Amino acid sequence: MKPYIVRRSLLDGLTVAVFLSVALTLIYNPTDAQMHDLGMISFIFLCGMVLGAIISFVLNAKGIKTFGENIFEPDYEKAKGEAKPFFRTFWGWHFFVTVFVLFIVGIYKTKFSMYELLNEDGFAGAKRLFAGLASPNWDVLPTAVLNIIETIFMAFMATILAIPFAFVLSFMAAKNVMKGPGAFSVYLFIRTVLNVTRSIEALVWAIIFSVWVGIGPFAGMLALMIHSIASLTKQYSEMVESVSDGPIEGVQSCGASKLQTIWFAIVPQVVLPYISFTVYRWDINVRMATIIGLVGGGGIGTMLIKYQGQAMWPEVGTIIVVIAAVVWLMDQASAYIREALK
Amino acid sequence: MNSNSNSEPILKVKDLKKTYPNGVQALKGVSFDVKRGEFLVVIGLSGSGKSTLLRCLNRLHDPSSGEVLFQTDHQGHSIDIMNLHTKASIRDLRKKVGMIFQHFNLIPRHTVLANVLMGKLAYTTNWKSIFGLWSASDKAEAMKYLKLVGISEKAHIRADQLSGGQQQRVAIARALTQNPQVLLADEPVASLDPATCHTVMDYLKKVNQELGITVICNLHFLSLVRQYATRVIALKNGELVYEGDPKNIDEAWFEKIYGQGAKEVHIN
Numbered sequence: 001m002k003p004y005i006v007r008r009s010l011l012d013g014l015t016v017a018v019f020l021s022v023a024l025t026l027i028y029n030p031t032d033a034q035m036h037d038l039g040m041i042s043f044i045f046l047c048g049m050v051l052g053a054i055i056s057f058v059l060n061a062k063g064i065k066t067f068g069e070n071i072f073e074p075d076y077e078k079a080k081g082e083a084k085p086f087f088r089t090f091w092g093w094h095f096f097v098t099v100f101v102l103f104i105v106g107i108y109k110t111k112f113s114m115y116e117l118l119n120e121d122g123f124a125g126a127k128r129l130f131a132g133l134a135s136p137n138w139d140v141l142p143t144a145v146l147n148i149i150e151t152i153f154m155a156f157m158a159t160i161l162a163i164p165f166a167f168v169l170s171f172m173a174a175k176n177v178m179k180g181p182g183a184f185s186v187y188l189f190i191r192t193v194l195n196v197t198r199s200i201e202a203l204v205w206a207i208i209f210s211v212w213v214g215i216g217p218f219a220g221m222l223a224l225m226i227h228s229i230a231s232l233t234k235q236y237s238e239m240v241e242s243v244s245d246g247p248i249e250g251v252q253s254c255g256a257s258k259l260q261t262i263w264f265a266i267v268p269q270v271v272l273p274y275i276s277f278t279v280y281r282w283d284i285n286v287r288m289a290t291i292i293g294l295v296g297g298g299g300i301g302t303m304l305i306k307y308q309g310q311a312m313w314p315e316v317g318t319i320i321v322v323i324a325a326v327v328w329l330m331d332q333a334s335a336y337i338r339e340a341l342k
Numbered sequence: 343m344n345s346n347s348n349s350e351p352i353l354k355v356k357d358l359k360k361t362y363p364n365g366v367q368a369l370k371g372v373s374f375d376v377k378r379g380e381f382l383v384v385i386g387l388s389g390s391g392k393s394t395l396l397r398c399l400n401r402l403h404d405p406s407s408g409e410v411l412f413q414t415d416h417q418g419h420s421i422d423i424m425n426l427h428t429k430a431s432i433r434d435l436r437k438k439v440g441m442i443f444q445h446f447n448l449i450p451r452h453t454v455l456a457n458v459l460m461g462k463l464a465y466t467t468n469w470k471s472i473f474g475l476w477s478a479s480d481k482a483e484a485m486k487y488l489k490l491v492g493i494s495e496k497a498h499i500r501a502d503q504l505s506g507g508q509q510q511r512v513a514i515a516r517a518l519t520q521n522p523q524v525l526l527a528d529e530p531v532a533s534l535d536p537a538t539c540h541t542v543m544d545y546l547k548k549v550n551q552e553l554g555i556t557v558i559c560n561l562h563f564l565s566l567v568r569q570y571a572t573r574v575i576a577l578k579n580g581e582l583v584y585e586g587d588p589k590n591i592d593e594a595w596f597e598k599i600y601g602q603g604a605k606e607v608h609i610n
Contacts, residue, residue, distance in 0.1 A: 246443065246445050246446075246447040247447055247448065247449050247450075249402060249443065249447050250443065250446075250447030250448060250449070250460070250513070250516075251449070251460050251463060252402060252436075253400055253402060253436060253439075253440070253441035253443075253447075253517075253526075254436065254440075254460050254461050254462075254463045254464060254516065254517075254520055255432075255433045255434075255435075255436035255437050255463055255464025255520070256460070256463040256464070257429070257433065257463075257468055258429075259468045259472070260463050260468060260471055260472070263471075263472050264449060264452075264460060264463070264471075265449065268449050268450075268451040268452060269451075
């Protein structure tokens with residue numbers, strides 16, 4: 001079987017399963033208890049997917065192209081048929097109806113309500129808040145500045161400490177360096193660990209570390225560092241995988257060892273993009289450090305959540321001005337530096 | 343000329359086969375000898391297996407089967423190139439076999455001298471090379487070979503500032519710094535203009551005749567082959583179809599090697 005058919009069946013199956021679930025919900029109007037029966041719900045959804053895969057298979061066998069087929073079919077298959085405008089194709093409507101159904105479900109799920117948005121009481125509250133924000137209380141400015149310096153250094157330390165780890169790991173996470181069965185299993189292991197690490201948000205790491213080392217900037221810094229190692233390694237290793245083979249062959253023909261090959265043929269090709277990514281990571285870390293402060297990671301975020309909890313909007317306004325100024329400056333500076341490095 | 347017909351072969355290649363993982367059979371059992379000190383040219387269409395052949399000789403590619411013996415001295419010591427299983431033994435082979443490439447394969451961001459010193463990598467420990475602790479004699483040797491190819495005055499310029507022909511000369515100096523017995527040249531002039539072509543080929547000839555290094559060179563242009571080769575082999579679809587004197591390649595042979603209707607292009 002062609003491998004793309006698996007992907008096609010998964011996508012088409014998913015769309016049909018969504019249709020089926022929505023239809024069943026509308027018809028039977030299930031109770032809360034029924035909705036919480038995860039086993040039953042999963043079973044129905046899986047049945048929907050199988051049904052969808054079968055329908056997709058039958059339709060495509062008859063030459064009617066489904067959405068999944070259109071996305072995943074290889075280019076040489078695509079070249080066989082004549083291109084039609086999407087509204088005259090089955091897959092076009094398949095796609096359109098899927099998005100439409102998802103949009104309707106989304107309205108219910110997010111409790112989207114024009115009434116709440118335009119409600120007068122709520123609106124008056126928002127107006128009060130904005131008025132507070134718009135007239136900042138500059139008395140807290142010195143504290144805010146001290147706190148944002150703490151935030152900047154959290155980001156700085158997290159980035160600096162992440163560099164050596166990410167640098168070494170990036171070669172171990174690059175397919176073109178890790179050839180051979182032993183090396184490849186190391187590659188797979190590191191890739192898996194990094195993917196898991198990256199899929200856990202820095203916010204969650206901050207909660208973990210604030211229990212481990214106590215609330216404060218150290219916990220926030222550690223959280224950012226872990227996240228930076230994972231992200232930088234991924235970006236670095238992608239650069240390693242895209243280096244040109246010429247210099248590698250060149251030094252290997254001179255009898256270079258693995259380490260010498262990496263150092264002389266790969267590192268010179270990746271060092272500029274590495275610096276560029278690192279500067280950008282610091283910039284991202286400053287922004288993330290602010291958010292991490294909200295869950296006890298120290299710095300300006302912790303100060304922000306304190307005043308917000310007491311609804312002291314003029315003070316919050318000051319803090320937001322300071323954050324905005326620093327983020328804007330960092331953004332500009334890192335853009336200039338990255339431009340200059342090209 | 344250093345080569346003479348009764349000198350012993352430096353390389354004996356027997357029934358060499360190479361099949362790539364994707365199933366392409368690049369070499370289908372090639373046998374030939376290379377005599378010490380000769381300038382052997384390999385001709386053939388793109389995809390005929392010339393590059394694969396050279397890369398099997400210094401184990402940049404691993405041959406699938408066959409026999410390759412490398413006679414390293416007159417006392418009968420030899421390296422069985424097919425049976426090198428450790429990294430150290432392959433490193434040892436590569437000390438004795440230099441290589442230059444169509445696209446030069448220098449490190450663009452490093453200086454010319456740093457590039458030439460790459461020829462000493464196999465002789466230098468990891469940490470010494472990484473910290474750039476090259477010995478004075480290594481540097482002197484690198485400069486000597488830069489002088490030999492006529493660009494010692496560019497030693498401290500970044501390699502990517504040089505023209506194509508100059509870069510290829512740096513590559514030759516890099517290979518010479520290895521003190522090789524054999525120099526493999528994979529289409530060394532294919533990305534150069536006709537005038538520069540001859541400069542680079544002349545330096546290869548000089549290396550061959552003055553230093554006595556055996557040269558195995560892939561070439562496209564028959565006019566260059568006739569001018570520089572002492573012997574020619576021709577590959578077609580991974581098989582050896584001609585072996586002999588370059589002057590004996592007439593029109594009939596040319597058509598056999600390059601296919602019906604092929605026309606010879608002259609460069610000068």
